[in-house]
Amino acid sequence: MMESSSLWMAISRLAEIEARLNTSKEISREEWEKKLNDVKIRKEDMNKLVMNFLVTEGYADCAEKFRMESGTELDTDIATVRDRMAVKKAVESGNVEFAIQKVNDLHPKILDANPKLFFHLQQQRLIELIRDGNLEEALKFAQEELAPRGEENKSFLEELEKTLALLAFEDVSNCPVRDLMGISQRQKTASEVYAAILASQGHEKDPKLPSLLKMLICAQDQLDKKIAYPRIKEFSSSLPDDPAV
Numbered sequence: 001m002m003e004s005s006s007l008w009m010a011i012s013r014l015a016e017i018e019a020r021l022n023t024s025k026e027i028s029r030e031e032w033e034k035k036l037n038d039v040k041i042r043k044e045d046m047n048k049l050v051m052n053f054l055v056t057e058g059y060a061d062c063a064e065k066f067r068m069e070s071g072t073e074l075d076t077d078i079a080t081v082r083d084r085m086a087v088k089k090a091v092e093s094g095n096v097e098f099a100i101q102k103v104n105d106l107h108p109k110i111l112d113a114n115p116k117l118f119f120h121l122q123q124q125r126l127i128e129l130i131r132d133g134n135l136e137e138a139l140k141f142a143q144e145e146l147a148p149r150g151e152e153n154k155s156f157l158e159e160l161e162k163t164l165a166l167l168a169f170e171d172v173s174n175c176p177v178r179d180l181m182g183i184s185q186r187q188k189t190a191s192e193v194y195a196a197i198l199a200s201q202g203h204e205k206d207p208k209l210p211s212l213l214k215m216l217i218c219a220q221d222q223l224d225k226k227i228a229y230p231r232i233k234e235f236s237s238s239l240p241d242d243p244a245v
Contacts, residue, residue: 026243027229033240047072049209056198056207058085076201084197091190092183096125103193107200117196119149119156123163124189127180130166139167 051072054063060081067074083106090099100121103110111118122145129138142164150157162177169175179185195205213235220231230240 027227029230029240029242032230044072049212051075053207053209055081056203056205058088058194060085076203080201084194084201087197088190088194091121091124091193092186094128094131094186096121096128096189099193100125103197107197110196110200114196115149115153116156117192119146119153119159120189120192122146122149123159124186126163127166127185130163130172131181135167139164 047066047070051063051066051070051074054066055074055076058081060078063074063081064078066072083102087099087102087106090096090102100111111121126138126142126146129135129141142160146156146160150160163180165177166172166175166180172178172181198205216232223229224231228243230243232240
């Protein structure tokens with residue numbers, strides 16, 4: 001994509017500077033900024049990066065406002081962004097049954113093609129039944145819905161056995177697998193189904209901007225071994241420090 005290549009050019013400039021000045025021990029701020037300014041990045045490309053982040057992360061309202069203010073077109077229907085966020089929020093709030101129904105309505109092939117994802121959603125339903133104190137219903141659900149899948153897959157069986165261990169403790173806080181009852185477990189399952197929906201829509205699961213920042217950090221780490229230069233330490237401001245000598 002054009003916006004990625006333009007940013008990559010800027011990041012690559014770090015390596016180019018090191019190659020040209022490998023006999024130097026220090027680069028001044030003035031010289032550094034002059035060379036970086038040689039790389040021109042179009043505003044349109046930056047806007048596309050921002051839009052990609054908003055759409056991938058599911059910020060539908062922000063994406064719509066940004067489209068109106070910047071004129072940057074979305075590469076997907078905003079309704080699809082809202083739909084997948086509705087599924088994610090449903091799982092995070094414990095309403096897994098609604099999330100499964102929503103996925104089947106929107107993308108009926110996702111769960112059929114991904115048995116591991118479907119098992120994890122059903123596992124989360126079991127956890128929510130235990131959380132609500134519906135122990136008899138939880139045991140019945142495990143026997144009817146999860147046990148048959150466990151017989152077909154050893155890893156599923158192991159996960160089911162861990163989950164059922166929650167039933168053996170009156171005080172779940174003393175259970176070795178108490179983390180299953182935590183918000184992090186909901187978030188893990190929600191992220192898994194969210195990534196599957198993104199893939200089904202032909203969208204990458206991770207936004208481009210964080211990946212480019214990782215490339216920048218890697219480039220700076222390599223450059224640190226060679227020379228002193230105005231290094232960016234605070235990425236929220238993007239202002240470089242003076243060279244350390």
